Amino acid sequence: MARWEKIGCFGLTEPLVGSGASGGLTTTAKREGDTWIISGQKKWIGNSPWCDISIIWARDVADNQVKGFIVENKNTPGFSVEKIQNKIALKVVQNGLITMDNCRIPEENRLQGDKSFRDTARVLRMTRYLVAWEATGCAMGAYENALKYCQERLQFGRPIGSFQLVQDLLAKMLANITASQCMVVRTAQLQAEGKLSDAHAALAKAFTTAKCRETVAWARELLGGNGIAAEYNVGRFFADSEALYSYEGTYQMQNLIVGKAVTGLSAFL
Ligand SMILES: Cc1cc2nc3c(=O)[nH]c(=O)nc-3n(C[C@H](O)[C@H](O)[C@H](O)COP(=O)(O)OP(=O)(O)OC[C@H]3O[C@@H](n4cnc5c(N)ncnc54)[C@H](O)[C@@H]3O)c2cc1C
Structure with a gap:
């Protein structure tokens, strides 16, 4: 393999x-x-x-x-x-x-080094960390498509990107993406130093997928009706963000892992 x-x-x-x-x-x-x-x-x-x-x-x-x-x-x-x-x-x-x-x-x-679910979780740590990168890329793709659309699409005789309320959404999308990029770069540094914990990976996965979900929804909104048409691409990012949010452990599971790490108390049954 x-x-x-x-x-x-x-x-x-x-x-x-x-x-x-x-x-x-x-x-x-x-x-x-x-x-x-x-x-x-x-x-x-x-x-x-x-x-x-x-x-x-x-x-x-x-x-x-x-x-x-x-x-x-x-x-x-x-x-x-x-x-x-x-x-x-x-x-x-x-x-x-x-x-x-x-x-x-x-x-x-049989995987000889695998003794219990604790070892399975070591794989999940890596895959969750990778989903955080996927979510950051998904949000970037939606933003880039939406920005281009806002510069080209005319309403009231002007590009919709010139309207204040549209710029507000673009600024918020960029802030989400920048925060996610910072987080995944930091997790990559921790990974390279051998210090990435389950809680780090869970925190990055939960945060970036939640921000991705918010960002792609704003991108879809900015395309109006075309936001749900597959050929405009943003609809694909919008749909994909739902899977990213839930797979490799749902948002709630990630936060329970973080919650256990910060409190020392497990909320898992
Ligand atoms: C596109 C896609 C690809 C996938 N690929 C793989 C794969 O390759 N290999 C693999 O093994 N799995 C894969 N999965 C499965 C994925 O990891 C699971 O769907 C995910 O872990 C959630 O499990 P579930 O769907 O059974 O939801 P459930 O566990 O039934 O959860 C349903 C809801 O209940 C909530 N919930 C459950 N327990 C609690 C609790 N204690 N407290 C609060 N809320 C709770 C969840 O957060 C969620 O919102 C994939 C899933 C998708 C959609």
Whole structure:
């Protein structure tokens, strides 16, 4: 996978378990000698309809801990994927519903360094940090399209960008973007220094996706009716921001991680 010879996907979320994945996974792994029997479903898994390998997170029935397994999509009896249709956001990615019915996985395909959900969370720290960058880019794309539109679109015989109320929105969008850029640059510095914590990643993910959501809504507003037409591009950023806000852990989950870090008190059940 590191050489791009095989493409993978990350299978954690289930049809009935999303935010509560740390303690509530229903996909099970049962060891029989040197083989693991895995059964369950995974929902929303990006790339899964076409990729080579799935990293599947399952609860070991023996010790109740979450463990990671490398599952070959094509050569594993009992493994199937149904592509999720009619998404309104992130249409560039194919998401799937994975079903595993007594899939037999060799012990050598278990991620040996993964002992519990704590290790799974180390992956989530990185992916959340990356979503913060995605959200910043999404807001920038919407702003750039909206700014150009405001300079070209005439109403009352003048570019709409000359109206004070329009400039107010553009200024607020730019402030959101600048704050998000500062935050993601700082998280990149912490990452490079080996100091990025779960709370840092959660804070950046929550803040940038919330600001992105606000920014793309203002961009859509500035395009008037054309804001909902796909060919003007802003509608795409508007829809994508909804997925960014909720995936890799929802806004609320990120704030609970931050809340636990600052108070020392866990609000998770
Ligand atoms: C486009 C897309 C791509 C995705 N890709 C992947 C992928 O590749 N791999 C993968 O494993 N998953 C993936 N996901 C799943 C994603 O991570 C989950 O959708 C997300 O974590 C939320 O889980 P849920 O949808 O089950 O919502 P739920 O957990 O059911 O949450 C519903 C609402 O309840 C709120 N809520 C839940 N518990 C609490 C609480 N204790 N306090 C306050 N509010 C609470 C949530 O914040 C949310 O607003 C993807 C999702 C999408 C939409």
